[in-house]
Amino acid sequence: MISSTSETILSIEDLHASVEDQEILHGVNLVVKEGEIHAIMGRNGSGKSTLSKVIAGHPSYKVLSGSIQFKGKDIIQLAPEERARIGVFLGFQYPVEIPGVSNLEFLRVATNSRRKELLKSELDTFEFEDLVKERLKIVEMDPAFLERSVNEGFSGGEKKRNEILQMALLEPVISILDETDSGLDIDALRIVASGINRLSQPSSSTILITHYQRLLNEITPDFVHIMADGKIIKTGNKELAIELEKSGYDFIDDNAKEKEMAE
Amino acid sequence: MKSSTFCKEWLDSLPQNEGYLKNEQLIGREFLLEKGMPSKKDEAWRLSNLNKLNSFLSLPTIIDSEDIESTSKAIFPEKDENRERIIINPNKTPILNIDLPNGIEKLSNREIEDNLGKIVKSTNIKNDISVCLNQASSRQLLALKVKRNFNQSLEIVIPSIEGKSISTRIFLLIEEGAKLDLLQIFTGNNNSAQNHLIEIKLESKVELTHGLISLGEEKESSSICTLAVEQSEKSKYSLHSIHHGWDYARFEPRIIQSKGEASTIIKGLQVTKSKEQISTHSLIRFEGPNGKLDQLQKAVASEYSHCIFNGSIEVPQKAQKTEAAQLSRNLLLSKRARIDTKPELEIVADDVRCTHGATVSQLQDEELFYLLSRGIDNKHANSLLLKGYYDEVISHFPKSAGKWKFIEKLIQDKKK
Numbered sequence: 001m002i003s004s005t006s007e008t009i010l011s012i013e014d015l016h017a018s019v020e021d022q023e024i025l026h027g028v029n030l031v032v033k034e035g036e037i038h039a040i041m042g043r044n045g046s047g048k049s050t051l052s053k054v055i056a057g058h059p060s061y062k063v064l065s066g067s068i069q070f071k072g073k074d075i076i077q078l079a080p081e082e083r084a085r086i087g088v089f090l091g092f093q094y095p096v097e098i099p100g101v102s103n104l105e106f107l108r109v110a111t112n113s114r115r116k117e118l119l120k121s122e123l124d125t126f127e128f129e130d131l132v133k134e135r136l137k138i139v140e141m142d143p144a145f146l147e148r149s150v151n152e153g154f155s156g157g158e159k160k161r162n163e164i165l166q167m168a169l170l171e172p173v174i175s176i177l178d179e180t181d182s183g184l185d186i187d188a189l190r191i192v193a194s195g196i197n198r199l200s201q202p203s204s205s206t207i208l209i210t211h212y213q214r215l216l217n218e219i220t221p222d223f224v225h226i227m228a229d230g231k232i233i234k235t236g237n238k239e240l241a242i243e244l245e246k247s248g249y250d251f252i253d254d255n256a257k258e259k260e261m262a263e
Numbered sequence: 264m265k266s267s268t269f270c271k272e273w274l275d276s277l278p279q280n281e282g283y284l285k286n287e288q289l290i291g292r293e294f295l296l297e298k299g300m301p302s303k304k305d306e307a308w309r310l311s312n313l314n315k316l317n318s319f320l321s322l323p324t325i326i327d328s329e330d331i332e333s334t335s336k337a338i339f340p341e342k343d344e345n346r347e348r349i350i351i352n353p354n355k356t357p358i359l360n361i362d363l364p365n366g367i368e369k370l371s372n373r374e375i376e377d378n379l380g381k382i383v384k385s386t387n388i389k390n391d392i393s394v395c396l397n398q399a400s401s402r403q404l405l406a407l408k409v410k411r412n413f414n415q416s417l418e419i420v421i422p423s424i425e426g427k428s429i430s431t432r433i434f435l436l437i438e439e440g441a442k443l444d445l446l447q448i449f450t451g452n453n454n455s456a457q458n459h460l461i462e463i464k465l466e467s468k469v470e471l472t473h474g475l476i477s478l479g480e481e482k483e484s485s486s487i488c489t490l491a492v493e494q495s496e497k498s499k500y501s502l503h504s505i506h507h508g509w510d511y512a513r514f515e516p517r518i519i520q521s522k523g524e525a526s527t528i529i530k531g532l533q534v535t536k537s538k539e540q541i542s543t544h545s546l547i548r549f550e551g552p553n554g555k556l557d558q559l560q561k562a563v564a565s566e567y568s569h570c571i572f573n574g575s576i577e578v579p580q581k582a583q584k585t586e587a588a589q590l591s592r593n594l595l596l597s598k599r600a601r602i603d604t605k606p607e608l609e610i611v612a613d614d615v616r617c618t619h620g621a622t623v624s625q626l627q628d629e630e631l632f633y634l635l636s637r638g639i640d641n642k643h644a645n646s647l648l649l650k651g652y653y654d655e656v657i658s659h660f661p662k663s664a665g666k667w668k669f670i671e672k673l674i675q676d677k678k679k
Contacts, residue, residue: 056636060628084638096633100651100658106634109647113638149651150633166637 006033007071009174009205010055015066017054023064024050026230032174032205039208039216039241042227043249048209049093051227052178056090057083070174084110085117087173089166091180093209095159098150103162106150107132111169118171135168139195156183157192164195175199176207181215193218213245228252270300273320277400283375284401284432290380291398294391301392308392310571310603312540315511319456319485322428324400330424337422340666346416346446351405351431366413370406370436379406379434382462383491386517386546393489393515397460400430408436409443416444423455423484430458439466446664449477451484451509459488465498465525473502474660476669479509479539486512496524496551503659504543506533507673512541523551523582529558532656534673535568535600542571549582556587561656563649564593564600575607576617583614591621594652626652646674 010032017025024047032038042048054061055068057080068075075083098106111131112122123131136143139161151159160180167175177196181189196219200206208215216224216238224240225232233252234240274295280288301308301316331352342348347364363369370378383394409415421431437443449457465471477486486509494500506512518527533541547556562570570593578585591604606619626648634644653673 058632058636079641080632080635081638081640081644084636090636092633092636096627096629098630098633098648098651100654101647106637106639106647109639109643110634110637113640117638149654170637 006035008033008069009071010207011067011069011072012055013067013069015051015054015068016064017050017061017066018064019050019061024230025054027066028227028230028232030225030232032207034205035202036223037200037206037208037219037221039210039221039224040227040232041210041224041241041244043252046227047230048227049178050230052090052176052207052209055083055176056080056088081113084170085113087114087171087204089170089172089175091160091163091167091175091177093178093182095151095154095163097152097154099152101150102146103148103150104129104132104146107146107166107169110166114170132165132169135165138168138198139164140191141165157185157188160184160188160192161195164192164199168195168199172204174205174207176209178209179211180208181210181212189215190218213241216241226252269317269320270295274399277324278402280402283379283404287380287398287401287432291395291400294395295399298392305392307544307573310569311513311542312511312569315485315540318483319428319487319511320396322426322454322456324428324430326424326427326429330427333424339420339422342418343416343663346418346444346663348418348420349405351403351419351421363407364415364417366410366415366441367407367417368410370408370434374408374436375404375406375434378436378464379404379462382464382493382519383460383489385493385521386491386519386548393487393513394460396487397430397432397458397489400428400458401432401460402430404432404434406434406436408438409441411438412440414442416446418446418448420448420450421457421459422450423452423457423481425452426454428456428458431460433459433461435461435463437463437465437469437471440468441466442470444472444661446474446661447476448667449475449486449488451479451481451486453481454483455481456485457487459486459490461488461490463490463492465492465494465500467495467497469495469498471498471500473500474664475502475504476660476664476667477504477506477509477512477514478667478669478672479507479512480672481508483510484508485510486514488513489515490517492516492518494518494520494525494527496522499526501528501659502530503656504531505656505669505673506531506541506543507535507669508539509541510537510539512539514541514543515545516543517546517548519548519550520554521550523549523554523585526555527557529556529560530656530659531560532562532653533570533572534563534653535570536565538567540569540571542573544571544573544575546575546577547587548577549579549585549587551581552583552585554582554585554587556585556589558587558589559655560589560591560604561652562591562593562602562604563596563652564602565596567597567599569601570603572604573607574605574619576609576619578608578610578612578615578617580611583612585612585615585617587615587617589619591619593621593623595623595625649674
């Protein structure tokens, strides 16, 4: 899917960001072009989830310096809902339960917000039901989940399927999927991964944040990045993920030691 | 003005009753003359805005022909096909201007004499001013019964009159084995006041679903409502109430399970804005074993407003094996708003399961971010979250109650 003429979707330069006055990201650089699938791996606390929240515009995270450009436009000043409408999608590691808010209504309102941005007509209840039923097939989800409150009482796997369902409805330009594979059994992982593969378009791109190589057996990334201490310290292809699976993250410490020695 | 002088002046302004309510009026007058109006020293009124109460009492109670004409012009949503509607228009005699549905009829004189005032007396609390204010001022009585084993739906609408104070007295007897789906709607008007005293007697094996939608909406409208319910054994009572838009409102539901062995569900919601004050003071008493209670009281306060909840549960020695759960959940939407919540559990019986809890929180940031991250704008996201918050109470109302547009009103206010 990658070609030299591909448009850059996301360009992050020297991004520093903090939460609760503690700097977590110490200069992240990342370029994602259309059609590309990137995987970001790293230990707990390396800054992966923070990066995803900062891109999505979570108000608790403060950008200290650097830039995040979406299709050439700086989005740091945009509110989270504005980022979502232009096509930035964050698949949550822990999807939030919202009691009393119907999943179907939530999905419809969200879909219409995105459609409005795309200058498509808003869908009424009946039209939306047709669309959602069709998209449910992508994640093999029971329509009964539409009648329930958003994520309330869903199992871990059902929550993640609901995230991918949202991705299917919103048709984002870039999807950042934060540990979408965590808490999934083998079957659920396969269903979720197949959904992500089906939704991949030559004009869209995906960032997978994951701990494990097993997701990458299902979805082949074009690039694998390793994050440590709030930076991307190494970039490679799928082989890097395989290597990581074999030898663990110890090499990061070895690299750091070597660097220190050299200095 | 001194409380006692104010009280006497108010009592003197009230027309004298005849008939069943004559004696009731005497009881109310006597009590108020002796005790006077409530003060901050009375625990049940400690947090009450007494200036607002005085404004309530300063409104004239005499209804003239102009008032009757204006209330008769009020437009209400179309009534349900399967639910008979009674509109209580003050001074309209007789109060019942409709054909009662099969299975519901007026109480006989004997039945009124036997029952009126007894439930409220058995739920008597110290310094029972709300009740006495109504007894002193109510001039009309709506007394109905649902006949044994009948299954009926009923709607009772009580509109307010601009610039006036009205008092209504209602007594419902629901005979053994009957089922009633009752929807009551109170609506406010500019500078108006309402005072209601409702007594409901549930004989054994009765099922009563009681929705109460109390919407002030207009400027400076006030409401005081005492609801006294007596449940016989094997009866089921569920009360779902919403209070919204009143400058001052006080709701006192009191439920007695006279022999235990009954089930009570209470889901209440009060929503305030501006400088409004809305309070709920509930009392549930178990007079026998094996009673069940599930009570949820929710409040949402924004701007400078004030919500109050006092929830008493009494479980005496004879009420063994009682299972009672009370939860007060509150949402503070502004730093200047105030919420007071106080559970009061008096448990003497030793073999019971009683729980209570209270939370005060704000709208959850993570929930809000989740919605925003899907492209939903801030206002709409807040509306969805509030609707979700209200859902535990409003989902229990019959679908047809939606025509009173209360959900839209609850959400619209908070979006401003």
